[in-house]
Amino acid sequence: MVRNGPSLESLSLNQITTENWNLKEAVAGCVKAEISWISLWRHKIQEVGLAESKRIVADSGLQVSSLCRGGMFPASTAEQRQKNLDDNFRAIEEAAELGTDVLVLVCGAAPDRDIDTSRKWVEEGIEQLVPFAESYGVKLGIEPLHPMYAADRSVVVTLDQANTMAEKYNDNQVGVVVDVFHVWWDPDLYNQIVRATGRILGFHVSDWAVPITDTFKARSMMGDGVIEIRRIRKAVEQAGYNGPIEVEIMNQAIWDKPGNDVLSLIKDRYVKHV
């Protein structure tokens, strides 16, 4: 069944949205706002350590929707690519320890002018991770990024690409993550969402305001931009996804606001626009 408005029970705070909060503050903020899911970032976990992070989350009763992020496979040297891969093994262990079965992959860019080779490195990297991830019960969620990040963050830029890569594996091993900010422009979006049925491991929301003035911190609060968020959410649900919906917004103005106000605004906009 496809809902009209989403249930607030599905709302997850992606921790980057409250970048000025540490892990403890973000967890407390969610509890106070009665948000029952959180997506954790590794740089926030490192600040307090894995064991303490695990304790903070467990004590709160929050569920962890995903760990951000693995990936970043390409590098100019084989040595660096191996280091990057090793870091992904650690990320899988962390995801399992923190109680989530989804590791989000931001696949990485081309270190020089050869985008095809970088795409090959991404595929090889995932291939090496899969058995290890499966042994931990962790699924790899390939997140296609907006093409404006092709040069510095991800050579995987369409849901078509992500689907093709994921389909080489079982759906309990590798899937895709659909982030409205990254995919809304794609003329083939709704076909690719149908194609991803059974493999959607995450759904992220934010908005694209006009004009964007920064490329990394480019996202806006839902309702402040042009993305047909509700239409995409319904398509994702029709493709069988009924998991948590992460609000993931890199935006300096939002970061600069008091976190509790941001969570309050998120809940309001979530009901109205997601």
Added chain:
Amino acid sequence: MVRNGPSLESLSLNQITTENWNLKEAVAGCVKAEISWISLWRHKIQEVGLAESKRIVADSGLQVSSLCRGGMFPASTAEQRQKNLDDNFRAIEEAAELGTDVLVLVCGAAPDRDIDTSRKWVEEGIEQLVPFAESYGVKLGIEPLHPMYAADRSVVVTLDQANTMAEKYNDNQVGVVVDVFHVWWDPDLYNQIVRATGRILGFHVSDWAVPITDTFKARSMMGDGVIEIRRIRKAVEQAGYNGPIEVEIMNQAIWDKPGNDVLSLIKDRYVKHV
């Protein structure tokens, strides 16, 4: 035959690259630099008027590779869409008057949250232009823009889309314009260039430096970024395109340099990187 380096005889200055020059200065700059093609922008033509523009270009002996730009079809009201269409009729007349057979179309964005409807308006707009353009001997070149412009400049964001739209018409009516900055990230790029054989009406070069700090004035001089320009140029030539190659760079730092120095640098980078 596919050349290794391109011939300087193919080099065309897209006038936006020397935005601080008026038409007369740009034409004189090209003559001095022995560049034999120029692509004209309508806001520069308006400054001096069409008749005077025509005279300046004719006296110089320069050839006009294209007129920038038609398009911008979508609008919230039928009245405004008709106005936009009327402006396209004028652009066709200007192109013919200035002696070029290519009008570049930047198709326009969605005025609100409905990207599918805007795409339909673009198709309807082109359909209405085709007979008029043909009667003037002017071809419509659909230029897919980078997806980062989907919200404010073009809902046509892939060469696949542009090809599909162009194929509804004869190849002397509608074709596509390939700009490396807009298409380099596309996993399907080389297939789509092959598909465009016989319909490529223009080829534009610039580069994508990392990081980009502005979205509109985001382009860099060839060689300063990550785009495989030469590979794309060879693919376009293998698809039968042997027309002028426009250097089209919106970049404040380049605009702020003396135009003659910019043309000199363009020639150097063109031989090395295109």
